[in-house]
Amino acid sequence: MDRRNWLVIAILAVIAFAAWMEVWLIRARNANDDFVGPPRSDYTLNNFTLDALDQEGAYAFSVKGPRMARRGDDGSSYIIQPDYEIIDNGGNTWKGKSESAWIDKDGNVMKLEGAVAMHRVATETVQRVDVLSSDMTITTDPKLKDAQGRPIANAPHRDQRMETAAPTTIFEANSVTHSIGMKADLDLKTTEMLSDVHMISLPGKR
Incomplete structure (x- = not known):
């Protein structure tokens, strides 16, 4: 496999990792939204x-x-x-x-x-x-x-x-x-x- 193919694979891997990180951050942010606001006083x-x-x-x-x-x-x-x-x-x-x-x-x-x-x-x-x-x-x-x-x-x-x-x-x-x-x-x-x-x-x- 020549250098050009390795470069394409590396770029695709970076894109895939960036997409995964974006999804993870969105999920984490949505999970944190559930706890926004003052604590319950029950x-x-x-x-x-x-x-x-x-x-x-x-x-x-x-x-x-x-x-x-x-x-x-x-x-x-x-x-x-x-x-x-x-x-x-x-x-x-x-x-x-x-x-x-x-x-x-x-x-x-x-x-x-x-x-x-x-x-x-x-x-x-x-x-x-x-x-x-x-x-x-x-x-x-x-x-x-x-x-x-x-x-x-x-x-x-x-x-x-x-x-x-x-x-x-x-x-x-x-x-x-x-x-x-x-x-x-x-x-x-x-x-x-x-x-x-x-x-x-x-x-x-x-």
């Missing part, structure tokens, strides 16, 4: 107790459980087997449990997933009320703000509601009520049983 807590405040620093709820995962993209939290406590508009304490729960970052929406068991703690002024249901959503209205985005002093209290489309049983001092679906405020001053309602009266029970 975190998890095990065997935790959390006292949650809203954006203005007011008490929203407390919850404890074996595990909580917080999403960095939207600030929401997912909790396994939560044991929670909520204060209603009348200052009454509600305690409950569910299989899991999802809470938005502001603490205004709490979705209790799976079986739900909750009760209002009895005091000198209110009797105990028990609620058994599933897949329930508890919503708290955001605080009223002025044109500058500041909380309005002495604004009306924020309504708190609970709602479910699932079968529900409410145990009160003198009655037991069953229904499919329910809407209520947390102190049960107004309760709407949506369909297939059955009530058992327990006269004389205290």
